[in-house]
Amino acid sequence: MNTQQSDQLTRRRALQLAVASGSIMLAGCTGDETEAEPAGDPDETEDTADTDDGNVGESGAPPLPQVEDPPDAVYVPTHVESMRHLDPVSAGEFEIIPMITYPHLFWNVTGTEAVPAEPSPEDDVHLMVAVRDPETGMILPAETGLELTVGPAGESGSPHSPWPMISQEMGFHIGDNVPLGDDGTYEISVRVGSIGARTTGEFADRFQDAGEGTFTFTFDQEFREEVVAGIEYLDEEHWGEPGALAPTMHMHMGHGNHEHDHDDEQSHDDHGHEHGADDHEHGHETHDDRFGMFERDRNVTELPPVEDLPGVIQETAQSGDAVFATTVLDRGSRFVDGDEYYLAVSPRTPYNRGMLPMMTIDVTVERDGETVISEELQDTIDHELGYHYAIEVEELHDGDEVTVSFPSPPGVSRHQGYETAFIEMDPVTVAIDGVSE
Structure with a gap:
């Protein structure tokens, strides 16, 4: 934040x-x-x-x-x-x-x-x-x-x-x-x-x-x-x-x-739960386990931590208070039929890593100032990546700029505490790094 x-x-x-x-x-x-x-x-x-x-x-x-x-x-x-x-x-x-x-x-x-x-x-x-x-x-x-x-x-x-x-x-x-x-x-x-x-x-x-x-x-x-x-x-x-x-x-x-x-x-009454010791070390006094800004344990969240995603993980972005993790799976992975890359964007709520369905996500890839890809991502469910949005990409190079935009925010209804987030969502741009071509 x-x-x-x-x-x-x-x-x-x-x-x-x-x-x-x-x-x-x-x-x-x-x-x-x-x-x-x-x-x-x-x-x-x-x-x-x-x-x-x-x-x-x-x-x-x-x-x-x-x-x-x-x-x-x-x-x-x-x-x-x-x-x-x-x-x-x-x-x-x-x-x-x-x-x-x-x-x-x-x-x-x-x-x-x-x-x-x-x-x-x-x-x-x-x-x-x-x-x-x-x-x-x-x-x-x-x-x-x-x-x-x-x-x-x-x-x-x-x-x-x-x-x-x-x-x-x-x-x-x-x-x-x-x-x-x-x-x-x-x-x-x-x-x-x-x-x-x-x-x-x-x-x-x-x-x-x-x-x-x-x-x-x-x-x-x-x-x-x-x-x-x-x-x-x-x-x-x-x-x-x-x-x-x-x-x-x-x-x-x-x-x-x-x-x-x-x-x-x-x-x-949905009050008590347990967290590992890692959750309590954030440079401040011990927090109340019922709420706060600390990251939750993997076993109580819907999506895996960013570092646990498969592929080459890119810079994490944020828009509308939603967190967007981007990863690139190498050519010929199990996600594609041919020799393409698999570009996956995993939107999640902050802190709890909850999924954000029912949104439209477009992606534009620019290389040397020229747009080479402009497509809508496909929502996908996978046992490793969880719920995410993705496309197959013929070519991807280090330095390519991937702009992710949101024509429509998550259309899900919300309980208190979520009703004002994930509404106004500006585009985010990530520079591809670590992908060899």
Whole structure:
């Protein structure tokens, strides 16, 4: 992060407690709905958050504080979400990771604008699913063709088309605020469409067919109290700071084929996690492991560290607070059919190395002042490179200038802390180095 971005973050640290663009509610079994009281003095709200035992009745969740005028960058939000994680469910070649919490505000991206998506009084839960490969444990960019059918167990349900979205804690997933109705057991059928991205390596020729899986959960007063009581409010001094909440979803799912020896439903407050000693040496006092600017361990992130990417790694660039790692695979690698180079760009969120799907990336290669390549990159999923964008290149020389531009930013919806980042994205240029021709 450069000095200008840091100054901007500092200037915009003016904070205000407010309901997240409207009252957030949880409907109870009686159908009665009571609007949440507006937040008051920040200190008073923090005291309430620290002592809340979850006995909020049937009327709804507490109002969630927001950062006023947040920076155009990734920032530490006001709270850590609480949710219930359910056991993974098979869906053809895919594995579904269900997560359920209280309805809350998120943002949809339209062009270069993040538009608030407010929960309605009818919404009862925020329903989320992540899709992964059960063999490698890698989260998959299942951004198209995913459908939900939600209804009481044993009855026909209502169809829903949820939003592809990103969260600091959950990474890439699909989710939406959903109405349910009376208390009881609900059945959710998830249809996962084929993966639209090109597949290479261990993923070659996979994920071409849709899969479907079903899970159930109990919606009742106990659930409502658990997810509300589990909300953890961060100290106000950290709200709006550069940094992110640490990823937590990988805490609740093993990698590869596995057995589950616990109950189908587990309630988690998503707080604790472990980091190696390397994470604590940054020339300052020991940080809070729940959030910050430190790089996360590889085993809790969606993408590998830059230094672990295959090929000749080029200079890392940054735009819109997204990090862009570029690497060149030598002629005739497994990524190409002939004798071409493979030029790969790996965009990721800072700190958490989360994937950024649904964006358009163009690349221009200039050699001696002349444009020799001007193409759109292909989104690709690979077991080593992860989710990335790439093209095959006939010729590439040291000194070639590769300009990466972004006609459209990531079209994914965002949870708090990501809604202002990855929107305004200027082109970046990298000079090729270490490639012999």
